[in-house]
Amino acid sequence: MKLLLKIWRQKNANEKGKMVDYPIDGISPDMSFLEMLDVLNNQLIEQGEEPVAFDHDCREGICGMCSLFINGEAHGPDRMVTTCQLHMRKFKDGDTIYIEPFRAKAFPVVKDLVVDRSAFDRVQHAGGFISVNTSGNTQDANAIPIRKENADAAFDAATCIGCGACVATCKNSSAMLYVSAKVSQFALLPQGEVEAKDRVLNMVKQMDAEGFGNCTNTGACEVECPKGISLDNIARMNREYGKAIVSSKK
């Protein structure tokens, strides 16, 4: 396949960036999108140019490190995949492909296509945990049975990989899907109950402090989420938040 890549280049956080054209040839449809970028980078290096910086690690859709806005879509045109799982067979010979970083005020560009998502971590520091020390005397794991439906729903919420596609997709740069996934996981489990109120209040407070926007229920996040995190989680978090506000007013 022969393609024209239009890629966002930006030296660092302080400098301005721009789109640059890179024609590329000899791409096989069985290659992954990131392997295609590897090929480009090796060519650039051997020509003495600087390769395009992009984040990646596991290359199997689980670490959440890869990102990219491809032809205007987070993680590209395929559904339920991350960029590293996207294959070139989704494109046609002769296509022009626009490749940009995930854009949001809370995700400043580090270099080229690499952004800083540490705001996500800080939201977790505010309450994304159950306070239990490692002692070796914790009660037996089967002491509290948990309904399979709840365990499964908690698992589904917990599969969020923290990639940030939801934020990048949302016109308000809202992080509701991401934050609600963690709040939901713990709200569905008895272990999470004790700290439920503080958790949701603190995480939402931190989310706002990081500069993520408000949720206006457009649902775009759910469409682009590579892990199929459902909007139900946002509804659940809103309920949890409501409960917490009411009880803290009492």
Added chain:
Amino acid sequence: MATLDAKIPAGPLAEKWTKHKNNINLVNPANKRLIDVIVVGTGLAGGSAAATLSELGYNVKAFCFQDSPRRAHSIAAQGGINAAKNYQGDGDSVYRLFYDTIKGGDYRSREANVYRLAEVSANIIDQCVAQGVPFARDYGGLLDNRSFGGVLVSRTFYAKGQTGQQLLLGAYSAMNRQIGRGKIKMYNRHEMMDVVVVDGKARGIIARNLVTGEIERHSAHAVVLGTGGYGNVFFLSTNAMGSNVSAAWKAHKRGAYFANPCFTQIHPTCIPVSGELQAKLTLMSESLRNDGRIWVPAKKEDAEAIRAGKLKPTQIKEEDRDYYLERRYPAFGNLVPRDVASRAAKERCDAGYGVNATGEAVYLDFASAITRYGKEQAVIKGLNPEDHQLVQKLGKEVVANKYGNLFQMYEKIVDDNPYETPMMIYPAVHYTMGGIWVDYNLMTTVPGLYAIGEANFSDHGANRLGASALMQGLADGYFVLPYTIGDYLSADIRTGRIPTDTPEFEAAEKEVKEKFEFFINNKGTHSVDYFHRRLGKIMWDKCGMARNTEGLKSAIEEIRALREEFWKDVRVPGGMFEYNEELAKAGRVADFLELGELFAVDALERNESCGGHFREESQTEDGEAKRDDENYTYVSAWEYTGDPGQAKLHKEELVFENVKLITRSYK
């Protein structure tokens, strides 16, 4: 020179750990505040250690090269974690888990360490559940289990095909709680470049900030490495792209012995290599072997027709299929350990029965499982179990529920539907049993330097059983290291902060800077990957699934030559004080090029077959691995002497007091 004393406590096997905990020195809570610990790595091992150490009161600084601790390679683990809970009532026990692990490791691991691992395994599950890890449950609301290779009980806990993710997010949440309280200071996008040794003790590290390129000094009273395995020395592996040996290798160069470097696990069920420019391989979890049956065509003509695209696997009749694992190993069938399954696949493909275009693939078939589950469901639901379509539909639902994400992953990569046609799989490099040598306390031969998780060599001998790496990582990090490290740190309560403006830090920092300057100024002709790929090919061809004297000797020569070429001709664009992934990669590949040689030296020295290490010179008549207990019942611990090819061998004799060494048979 350090001595090789494993410090195994005296007494009966089952009492060693408890007694040891009672006898070691402790640091009182007030004094822990005066002590700093550096933890490099935030995978299951490093993450759980950082969280627990800070809960105990130590000041922890944690490092990872990804942009968040949650992205450590452990996140990718799929299938499950073992624990001797005996929830299924199928006769499991601490002893059985211990025994299976020793046997699975082909009697090349330490009894005392493995027993301790089995002993704390149950605590891990309790701890994770308390943290809110959503393990799979049955309809009664209790935890569910599955089986993994090399064992006859169901002791594997799982969260669909994302067990590593869920466990790591558990450890990450425990870390987050401590980061929020200021007890852990987290350094993301930081790479450790060296260990700093002061007066014979590990007292800090040199790290590079991967965003700014700044070189930093960090001091502590002890340094813990939880930096993972070195499978990427093969270039293509199931490891994440950034997984590397550098931290371990730097420790080795500062005096930590490297143990059994040639013990590598080649995992039987990975998606086969498809192209020259491929960057990594993808695992299909071993859990699939619970339900998938492995086969190749029994007739060579059929295999040839399939390779030529003239025949489909579904067109091959039952009697023309060779379920070679079930045929050769009736007792364990498709659930033989990984090393055995991998060699058997290679044997069939080498003999000409491989099934994809390259001839290097075998089938993993779910058709019988789909039918079996479908019938079961039909009966449960009171529907007709003879209705083929219905049975297929119900069966596929069960399979999707168990392995859905793996099937999806396969379909995306291969563009083929595994619910309809069998998967194609082939062995690939997956895990490294070898690693930094540690004693019973998990301390390396450098006082104050510890190694945990895949980075150490300790528990898996020559072959790791499935679902045991997650168990070991969390055992080390939650339940072992936090106690044993106190014994060492108790001598440091009056030491005070370790200064970083000392000649040792200065010298280490200078060395790192000079190496990077060299890379930037070298202006050679080829990228780092070009050399890494070539190294990988040498390793795979000559140090892979089958090894022999001649191949290993030539590997040593070739790696040395390649290393020389690399230093002359590598090209690293960009500058030092900026985000520069190529520069980081250059440093990692430089270390792989040294480790690769030691790997081959170790494989050459061990003239026996054991576990994942198969020496062609040492096999039985029917091609099974032949161990040589008389001459090789030891751990090879290599001391760095300035040249990886000239490392000095120290032997830790393995003493078995509780199990009898027998030929490992899965027939």
